[in-house]
Amino acid sequence: MSAFTEHFGISLRLHFRNKMALLYGYLFPLIFLAAFWVLYRYDKVPLLRHMGELLTVSVLGGACFGLPSTLVSERERGVWRRYRLAPVPTWTLVLSTIVARYVILLSAGLLQLGVALAVGMTMPAHPVDLWVAFTAVSFAFIGLGLVIAMMADSVPAVQALGQCIFLPMLIIGGVAVQLASLPEWAQHVSAFFPGRYAVEALQASVTGGGLGASRFSLLALALTGAAGCVAGARLFRWDAQQRFLASAGKRWIGPVLAAWLAVGGLAEWRGRIALAADAPEPAIKVNLPPVNVAVAVNVTVEPAKPLPLPPPPAPWEKITAQDIAGLDYRVPPDGGVVSPIAPEDDLPEDQTKTEVDGVRDGLIDWPMAKTADDIQNVRYLLCVAAVPDAIQMPVERYLPRVVYNHLIDKYPKEKLTKILTWIVLHPEDGAAVDSISDLGIDGAAGDPSIVRERSYLYAIKFIGRLTGKFEP
Amino acid sequence: MPAKVIVRDLSKRYGGVEAVCGVSFEIEQGEIFGLLGPNGAGKTTTLECLVGLREADAGMLEVCGLDARKEPREVKQRIGVALQSTALQDKITPREALKLFASFYRERADPAVLLERFALTEKADARFDTLSGGQRQRLALALAFVNNPELVLLDEPTTGLDPQARRELHAEILQMKRDGHTVLLSTHYLDEAEQLCDRIAIIDHGRVIATGAPRELIARSSGSQSVTLVTKPAVMAEQLVRLPGVKELRCDGTTVRFRTEHPTETLTALAALLAERRVELVELVVKKASLEDVFVGLTKSTAEGEKS
Secondary structure, three states: OOHHHHHHHHHHHHHHHOHHHHHHHHHHHHHHHHHHHHHOOOOOOOOHHHHHHHHHHHHHHHHHHHHHHHHHHHHHHOHHHHHHOOOOOHHHHHHHHHHHHHHHHHHHHHHHHHHHHHOOOOOOOOHHHHHHHHHHHHHHHHHHHHHHHHHOOOHHHHHHHHHHHHHHHHHOOOOOOOHHHOOHHHHHHHOOOHHHHHHHHHHHHHOOOHHHHHHHHHHHHHHHHHHHHHHHHHOOOOOOOOOOOOOHHHHHHHHHHHHHHHHHHHHHHOOOOOHHHHOOOOOEEEEOOOOOOOOOOEEEEOOOOOOOOOOOOOOHHHOOHHHHHOOOOOOOOOOOOOOOOOOOOOOOOHHHHHHHHHHHHHHHOOHHHOOOOHHHHHHHHHHHHHHHHHHOOHHHHOHHHHHHHHHHHHOOHHHHHHHHHHHHHOOOOOOEOOOEHHHOEOOOOOOHHHHHHHHHHHHHHHHHHHOOOOOO | OOOOEEEEEEEEEEOOEEEEEEEEEEEOOOOEEEEEOOOOOOHHHHHHHHHOOOOOOEEEEEEOOEEOOOOHHHHHHHEEEEOOOOOOOOOOOHHHHHHHHHOOOOOOOOHHHHHHHOOOHHHOOOOHHHOOHHHHHHHHHHHHOOOOOOEEEEEOOOOOOOHHHHHHHHHHHHHHHHOOOEEEEEEOOHHHHHHHOOEEEEEEOOEEEEEEOHHHHHHHOOOOEEEEEEEEOOOOHHHHHOOOOOEEEEEEOOEEEEEEOOHHHHHHHHHHHHHHHOOEEEEEEEEOOOHHHHHHHHHHHHHHHHHO
């Protein structure tokens, strides 16, 4: 057997004999998965909207901690010094290490995907694209892992360096916290981290338009991965006695940083920072013709469903009492994080009060809610409550009551109940907005599917109030 | 037959420190050659330059007829190396390690044969972290033989081993010679060098200060012999120091040690002195100079030369 195959095989075997590696490589990603499942338990399809984040966290952990920890501990023990006595080229051993790590990451990703499917997630929209995107993400982070391995002089140094990259990527890099929830400055910073592009590329393959919709992300991942692999090879150290700061090759860190800066700069230059432009969901952006107003509003409309087409929905007038009674009223509590509604006696203060008043007044002449289609009008009004909730703005808990009061002023109770029920039974139909900036609330949810889910929850809560199931 | 290893004027610096300076020696086919010196003398650096772990600053290195500085990879195909401490991954087994390292070479020995030869068959499938120090070192030797090497280089192979494991390893090294292998061994154990090596080079402060067979080096030395005697009662040091040829006199109660280049003359005078003083001679030991004496003498004179 060749040196490559033999070293590849032994790397895999040793990985599966290491209890700690199995814990970090397989159990931790599943813990993340369980945490996301609990956190987003009100999603229509469990975990589907979060597979990009979950897979990115797995690859990030395996490549930026697992790979360098193994390499550095072997170097510290003198294993690589012993390898150096053999007439085998460096690239053979490094490449077999990388390929073995890729197989380990792929197995962890497949396990995560399998468990997600087992708990009710539907199949990703583009499975082959997902594999390609996963490979690109692995390549980018394995390159990064190699650089960490060559910079760190000891295993504790791997942990320190890894955390310096892992945590910012998780928190402000768009990996664990959705970009829509981040302040604008953080969204700009995230453009310089490969984690953002990893999530985008993976999520586009799970729920979006596949590789075609994530070309920039794939390019960004390829660039950062190539820079990492080249620098990792140039910085390669066989011996623990060779220290990073004393090594002649340390200037090769420059190209790695340059690649990150180039990707971030390119994203800024191409205007890809704004969420509406590069949200992971595929979106067809259209400008609805303004009706009697001067302001055009961006509306995000999801693409038509593939065949077979569902049967045409029944008109809302045909909604029966059984339909209303048969709805699933298990929704998050009003005082929770998802779809909150402030109690009637909880009044907003200062800036929030100004915003709430502005929306209340703005709704009277809001053109979006003045079309001939009552269902679409109500759907847009639900978005006024759903968008701030998706972005987690301070005003989120006060606007639902404003919307509810506006709805009961505008429609008879029975008609409103039926329209809301129809929307709940047909959550994917019609259009939704991901921004209500024309009502004075800045920010965009980015992902229209979140807005639709939150609209669904508010519709249930409003029906509950209209039918007396919930407290007013 | 051409020499298996030729080292000429090898030099290596680490920053401002001259680790090896103009080291030269030759190793003939089929001999065990020892690099002997105290810690930090430059033995390991010399060896590491030969095996390609470090790049020499200057000098000529010829190994198995190849220029080791120009063709390091080809040289590696023909040599086997056991480092001072060979650590492998905790969970790898001897069988897997031998198979892995064999895959790195054109010429490959059968792992089963090596396991048998180095008494590791019973531990073939045991994890590395469960092996004893002696078993680990035997595995290191087995790894040095995975490519049926022409030349075997052993860097302080018995350091840290218990006496039993050392004896076993010495037997292995002598077996290598019987099998026709050429062996380069670095050590700071004088008894090991004296017992195993056909020839040695004594290296100190990065320079070779003597080369030859251990017996030749001893014979070439000053020829002084050490005398140890125990008397009852003790003899006064002032009386002993006046005896002909007495040097380096040390008295410790009834035990006296000194060196002399003329033992017959000195001991005749000593016997007369003891008889005259009615002192009983309890024990008398006269020893020829050992390799240790040669080594201490040479390294001491090097240090004194550098001071002056």
